[in-house]
Amino acid sequence: MTVHRFLGALGALVITLALATTGVASAQDGPDQQTPLGPISAADKDLLIKVKQASLWEGPVGEEAQTRSQNKRVREVGLQIAADHRKLDELLATLASKMKVPLPATVNPTQQTWIDELRGLNGKAFDTAFANRLRSAHGQGFGEVAKVRMGTRNQSIRDFAQATNNIVAKHMTMLESTGLVTQAGMSDPVPAGGMPGMAGDPALASARSGLLGGGGSTLLSIGLIVLIGATVTVTLLRLTKPRREAD
Structure with missing residues (x-):
């Protein structure tokens, strides 16, 4: 040759x-889907679905912190996270209804492992897992929601993504204020089984696809x-x- x-x-x-x-x-x-609020892409719809799934597990575990935690700051953070997700759910429900996007009623399998894990813990073990699980999930979600906000052509989706990331940023700061977030909480989220060293979880590779993408x-x-x-x-x-x- x-x-x-x-x-x-x-x-x-x-x-x-x-x-x-x-x-x-x-x-x-x-292809884009036509809605009364303008066209939305597959990524736009996926944002609404995934934010709903996030609320379905973050809100309940925030409430469970009130009985499982021995740390006053963790209980305060959990209470605020639960309250914020109730407000976000109201905004989400209105937007999804107008755009005719069906929302899920259950979490995804990975999120279910986090719920099960946290419900099996109490006291200090719960506090550590709670702070790191939620900080990890919020960290990944922040970047992915920002990506949708940057790329969407729908103003309503852009406004919702902005509102969502304002809440996510607030929650990350609050979780860090507990003083319990370690390197595990700064790593990509993985299914339960690797706490407190989530970064070393063998399931990490399968969880790299992220909140919104494949x-x-x-x-x-x-x-x-x-x-x-x-x-x-x-x-x-x-x-x-x-x-x-x-x-």
Whole structure:
């Protein structure tokens, strides 16, 4: 293979990677849905669904802190989190109704593991798990809600995302004020089983997809990049390999 042919093949692979990853992202986004408040994207709808699921577990565990915690500050934070989620739920219900987006009545499986874990704890163990579980979840959610706010073309969704992140930022600050948040609470959230060292939980890899997105396009990109790398390596070795002199 000549150098020119090699570069041509490499360019074709790069184009294939770009088209493939763009195609996957577009398929995930899907067409906009028309609503009385304007068009909304798949990411916009997913925001409403995921915020509802967050309220379904954060509100109840905030209330449970009143009986399970031995720490006055943790009880105060839990009470405020529960109250804020009730207000956020009212705003969410109104918006989802107008946009005709059905909201879930149950948490997702990972969130259920957190509820079960916290309901099995009392006193100091509850306080530590509560502060770190909620700080971790709020930290991830903050970035993902901000991403939707930045990309949405719907003003109502933008306003809701802004209001949501104001509450999330407030909750993160309050959780940190307990003095119980460790590096685990600053890491990505994972299913129960790894407290207090959540960052070392073996389920971490499966939880990386995040609050609002999936990992399909990322995996495809990695696979294609590996393919390109292997092709480049083999081809360069062939091009640079010394030719044997004819006998």
